[in-house]
Amino acid sequence: MQAFQYQRASEVEGAISAASAAGVKFVAGGTTLIDLMKLNVERPATLLDINLLPLTKIERTPDGGLRIGAMVRNSDLAHDSSVQRDYPVLSQALLSGASPQIRNMATTGGNLLQRTRCVYFRDTAYACNKRDPGSGCAAMDGWNRMHAVLGTSEHCIATHPSDMAVAMMALEAVVHIRGPKGDRAVPLDEFYFVPGSTPQRENVLTPGELIVFVTLPPLASGTRSYYLKRRDRASYEFALASAAVVAQTSGSRVQRVRIALGGVGTKPWRSREAEHALEGREATDSNFHTAADAALRGARPLHDNAFKIELAKRTLVRALRVATAAA
Ligand SMILES: Cc1cc2nc3c(=O)[nH]c(=O)nc-3n(C[C@H](O)[C@H](O)[C@H](O)COP(=O)(O)OP(=O)(O)OC[C@H]3O[C@@H](n4cnc5c(N)ncnc54)[C@H](O)[C@@H]3O)c2cc1C
Numbered sequence: 001m002q003a004f005q006y007q008r009a010s011e012v013e014g015a016i017s018a019a020s021a022a023g024v025k026f027v028a029g030g031t032t033l034i035d036l037m038k039l040n041v042e043r044p045a046t047l048l049d050i051n052l053l054p055l056t057k058i059e060r061t062p063d064g065g066l067r068i069g070a071m072v073r074n075s076d077l078a079h080d081s082s083v084q085r086d087y088p089v090l091s092q093a094l095l096s097g098a099s100p101q102i103r104n105m106a107t108t109g110g111n112l113l114q115r116t117r118c119v120y121f122r123d124t125a126y127a128c129n130k131r132d133p134g135s136g137c138a139a140m141d142g143w144n145r146m147h148a149v150l151g152t153s154e155h156c157i158a159t160h161p162s163d164m165a166v167a168m169m170a171l172e173a174v175v176h177i178r179g180p181k182g183d184r185a186v187p188l189d190e191f192y193f194v195p196g197s198t199p200q201r202e203n204v205l206t207p208g209e210l211i212v213f214v215t216l217p218p219l220a221s222g223t224r225s226y227y228l229k230r231r232d233r234a235s236y237e238f239a240l241a242s243a244a245v246v247a248q249t250s251g252s253r254v255q256r257v258r259i260a261l262g263g264v265g266t267k268p269w270r271s272r273e274a275e276h277a278l279e280g281r282e283a284t285d286s287n288f289h290t291a292a293d294a295a296l297r298g299a300r301p302l303h304d305n306a307f308k309i310e311l312a313k314r315t316l317v318r319a320l321r322v323a324t325a326a327a
C-alpha cells in the first residue's frame with residue numbers, strides 16, 4: 001500500500017471543500033476502499049474520513065417516503081422497522097450481502113459506490129481497462145464465470161456487485177448529491193454508467209461530490225416486494241443472479257411492477273422490458289416467463305457465464321411468484 005495522508009471531516013461543507021483537491025478520496029466504512037488500497041488498485045494521496053458527518057438518520061419524508069443518510073450502516077438500514085414493514089425488498093437485499101461484521105461497518109453511500117469484484121481488476125498483474133484505461137481486459141479470454149451478460153462492451157464485462165443497489169433500483173430510489181457546484185438529485189437508474197469505451201467512469205459523481213442521502217418514494221398501499229439472490233454458497237458470497245421485484249396487484253392482475261436484476265449486469269439492472277411485458281397482465285407463470293425472456297433478451301454471454309441467462313430468468317420468475325402471491 002502506498003503512503004497516504006489521513007484527514008477527518010466533521011461537517012459536510014468542510015468535507016466537500018477538502019475533497020475538491022486532487023487525489024482525495026472519502027472513506028466511510030472502508031470495507032471496499034481499504035481492501036483495494038492494500039492491493040494497490042486504489043492509491044489515493046489523501047483519505048478523508050467522513051464517519052463523523054451527521055448523515056446517519058433514517059427519516060420519513062413529508063410525502064410518506066423514506067430518507068436514508070449516506071452514513072447509515074447497512075445493518076441499521078436492514079433492521080429499521082420502517083424498512084422492514086414498507087420496503088422489505090431492501091432489508092432482504094441488505095441481509096443477503098456480505099457478513100454481519102461487514103454490514104455493521106458498510107454504509108449506504110459506500111455500498112452504492114463499491115467497486116467490481118472482477119478478479120483481474122483486483123490484481124495489478126493483469127490488464128484491466130477499468131483500472132488502467134487502454135491496457136485491455138484480461139477477463140474477455142480469462143475466467144469469466146462471475147461476469148456480466150447485460151450492458152457489457154468489448155472493453156469491460158465486469159458485474160456491479162451490490163445487492164442493496166438492485167433493491168433500490170426496483171424501488172426507484174433517488175441519490176442526493178452535494179458538491180462544489182451545489183446540490184443535485186439523480187434517479188438511481190441514471191446514476192450508473194455502462195462501461196462502453198470508458199469503463200473507468202462508473203457513475204455521475206464528479207470530484208468533490210458527496211452522496212448525502214438517498215430517498216425512496218412512498219409505495220401504494222398493498223404493494224409487495226421481494227429480493228431473491230442465487231450464489232455459490234449460502235452466505236458471504238456475491239450474486240450469480242438476483243432479482244428485486246416491487247409489485248402492486250389487483251385481483252390476479254399485475255397493475256404495476258418494478259423489476260431489477262443483480263449479478264448479471266454491468267450496473268444494477270432495471271428491466272423496463274420485463275415491466276412492460278407484465279404490467280396489465282395476469283400474474284401467471286406463463287406471463288412471468290415472458291417477462292423473464294424480455295429481461296434477458298439482450299444478454300451477451302462469454303465462454304464461462306452463459307448459464308447466468310437461464311439462472312437469472314428462473315430467479316426472476318420465482319421472485320415474481322412470491323411478490324404477486326395472494327397475501
Ligand atoms: C468479504 C466481503 C464480502 C462482501 N459481500 C457482499 C455481498 O454479498 N453483497 C454486497 O452487496 N456487497 C458485499 N460486499 C461489499 C460491501 O457491501 C461494501 O464493501 C460496502 O457496502 C461498502 O461500504 P463502505 O461504507 O465500507 O464503503 P467504503 O469502502 O468506505 O467506500 C467505498 C467507495 O465509496 C466512496 N464513498 C463512500 N461514501 C461516500 C459518500 N457518502 N459520497 C461519496 N463517495 C463515498 C469511497 O470514496 C469509496 O470510493 C462485501 C465486501 C466484502 C469485503
Ligand code: SF4
Nearest residue numbers: 118128129137156157
Ligand atoms: S472485466 Fe472490466 S474490470 Fe474486469 S478486467 Fe476487464 S476491464 Fe477490468
